[in-house]
Amino acid sequence: VGASLALGALRRGPFRRPVGAPGVVEIVEGAIRYYGATEMGGEIPLRDLVEIRLLRLEGRAHWRLRSQSAEAMLIPVDAAGSAALADAFTALPGLHMGAVSAALAQVADQGDAMRTVWRRPV
Template sequence: MIRPELRQILRRWSEPLSAIGALLVSLWFLTLGGWFFGLIGLGGGFVSLAWLLAAIRRLPFRRDIGGPGVVEIDEGAIRYYGARLLGGEIALRDLSEIRLLPLQGRPHWRLKSTDAQALLIPLDAAGAAGLADAFAALPGIRMGEISAALNHPDAAVRTLWVRPR
């Protein structure tokens, strides 16, 4: 019933649109009057704005699934189950470097651990959108820089984060 192009756009923007909806409900609570509904509206408004900001920052990570493999983030570890022989696991506490690089015409994450092991993950692998939350927990990371790199991919290898010493 819904055109495929519109469905794709709505799926990508579903989280920011939900946050905007929650913000509108919070504003409605503010208009009801009284201190009780005012506090509910104010609190909900702050939570909705924080959610909207986080959703907009995660937006570049949300892509159509087209790459091989599955990404899983569980208990402080990033696991990639590759379609062929590729795959592996890196604990977030052992992560030392994040790079964005093109391989075979597709952008990939290159995650390097402190013991020099590397894990290559396609940006469009299933579950790769969850990497935004995992990366946000790293010390000194600039999510705005990562979002900008994802919005404007190029043919060069880009180092996006190095663990501070």
């Protein structure tokens, strides 16, 4: 039990970052909400989420979440409350937290410009 808890904590580690971007992320009633201070905010229910990408915009890493209706929401990885995304993402079918954590480390550290980390299985 201790080993599985430790593994989960290690995989969530890259999600914990000092707040460096404006805006706040909340997970409320099965929906991801982002309240942007200088960027557009929005809300996407987890059941409507079809794709998660990590990308770099202007030197800063962002999550790009896309819904079934093709709406997209950008969330800086270092926005306040963004660590809660780790818990929300674990509810998605077929998502591997180890792969997401590795992608986050690469994109956030000046690596790939864009990387798809999850797509809803058909």
